[in-house]
Amino acid sequence: MNQLYFADIFKTNIYYDDIYNHFAYVFDQNGNWTEAKKLQVKVMEKRQQLLGPTHPQTLTSMANLASTYWNQGKWTEAEKLQVEVMKKRQQLLGPAHPHTLTSMNNLASTYGDQGKWTKAEKLQVEVMEKRQQQLGPAHPDTLTSMGNLALTYQNQGKWTRAEKLQVEVMERTQQVLGPAHPDTLTSMGNLAGTYQSQGRLTEAKVLLVQVASKRRDVLGFDHPYTQLSLKALNDFQRSEIICPKISHSEERNVTISDYMPAFIEAFRKTTYVDANKHVTP
Known part of the structure; x- marks a missing residue:
């Protein structure tokens, strides 16, 4: 009985989590970064609690929040999340997985926006070489x-x-x-x-x-x-x-x-x- 009860709570939380996520996307597409960020923080925290810190959906929510920070010009906040997402995807999916390479590209972009060209170059060389090999x-x-x-x-x-x-x-x-x-x-x-x-x-x-x-x-x-x-x-x-x-x-x-x-x-x-x-x- 308790297992069924907690399963229902889990499903309910995921349902509302998806709703928050969709509204956050709408705000994001309309350039309402403040409202998008509020919802994305909620989604990220709920996924961390329900799914764990390394679940693919948790990492996606972190990447989404990082993207909103990037759009707001909050490079430090964006970089911190992107580094974490990249490292966890490298560990879980491997260094050459498409999602890992996307994470590396996003981080390189944030480095570039801050004038950290050496760091950006290093990541971009790796992404390019791996894509040349794979694709x-x-x-x-x-x-x-x-x-x-x-x-x-x-x-x-x-x-x-x-x-x-x-x-x-x-x-x-x-x-x-x-x-x-x-x-x-x-x-x-x-x-x-x-x-x-x-x-x-x-x-x-x-x-x-x-x-x-x-x-x-x-x-x-x-x-x-x-x-x-x-x-x-x-x-x-x-x-x-x-x-x-x-x-x-x-x-x-x-x-x-x-x-x-x-x-x-x-x-x-x-x-x-x-x-x-x-x-x-």
Whole structure:
């Protein structure tokens, strides 16, 4: 009798737990992070009590809460949960399980947002290599990992490494998804940024023109991404008037942020991420 009683209580708690979780998702999707966080904390604590600290659903609830912290810019809180989720998934599922790799990617993203590029790079290299082994070099998830690592190289000024990866991502994305796919255009924009930062203005301009033109044709002139691309191209063309006045030795030290802020706005906002950056399986 007691066992049946406690079984009913367990089922009831799980039922309400699911309701809380669904409402938290709705709040999250609408950008109501405060309300989402309240419900996600309740869900996480209930799952820890009922299922234990290492149950897959408990870890998912922790990852969801970490994602909300990330959306609020609470990097320290997000990082703490993500480290715990990653370690437990590594122990329970193994270092190469898709959920483990997602956890590593999420944590790397949070490291990057804090400027912890060395830590981010280390995780992203591991994720990329494991996905290449498991999924192959042309799988979308593999290309996502390569794109993420390339941007981390870019943020550290490692232009040669960034370029090598970005060229490969662009070429494979063009083959797999087509020349006008949003991911293809994003890869072209990211590569243009690397060319720009190296002072290779002609190569950057060719890519920028292609991206702006294809976005206009596919999405329409008034689409936000088209407008961002056109603004980036316009700012780039104006920068060409300034850049020739810079000596060759000085030009090597010029970066995107020095004279092309719209470029970052246009392409960093649509960069390679795992789903919505923080995947919580």
